[in-house]
Amino acid sequence: MKKLDRLRKLKALAERGIEGERENAQKILDRLMKKYDIDHIDSAEENREIRYFRYSQKIEIELLGQIIYMVTGQQACYCKSPLTGRKIKELGVLCSEAEAVEIEAAYAFYKDALEDELEIFMRAFVSRNDLFPDTTEEIPQAPLDSTSMKVAAMMMAMDHHIFDGKRLLE
Numbered sequence: 001m002k003k004l005d006r007l008r009k010l011k012a013l014a015e016r017g018i019e020g021e022r023e024n025a026q027k028i029l030d031r032l033m034k035k036y037d038i039d040h041i042d043s044a045e046e047n048r049e050i051r052y053f054r055y056s057q058k059i060e061i062e063l064l065g066q067i068i069y070m071v072t073g074q075q076a077c078y079c080k081s082p083l084t085g086r087k088i089k090e091l092g093v094l095c096s097e098a099e100a101v102e103i104e105a106a107y108a109f110y111k112d113a114l115e116d117e118l119e120i121f122m123r124a125f126v127s128r129n130d131l132f133p134d135t136t137e138e139i140p141q142a143p144l145d146s147t148s149m150k151v152a153a154m155m156m157a158m159d160h161h162i163f164d165g166k167r168l169l170e
Contacts, residue, residue: 007033010025051094051095053092054089068103071103074095075093120151123151124150124155129161
């Protein structure tokens, strides 16, 4: 977490800084530790254990794994059920409590952002591949907002897939 990183840097400066730096860093460190109600900076790092993080959909595996890697610098491990030996929807990693909190918070945030982007992607995919009924009536065009512009930009980068229904009849 950024707060914890900042506190660690201040602690290092308070221990190894020169002259006025040390005292100034110690004052700021004491004030922030009181503000965040932290007794020991390193206590959050001392308890490293394997922690498990749950995901629900296949697309979330990569997102969660990347966040775990971002926070810990380690690759996550897939979890298997001890009874069946089948993969369960959890990734595990050796991390501290502070890292676990950061992973959970970042995962919740980016999972919501991914869902928003997937909705835009789906609109672009449907439009790019013209997945609409054949109709002669004209559909009124809505004014372009930022989402519509994202959809249009995404469509430009997509391949156009053509479904040949005749293959089904052969």
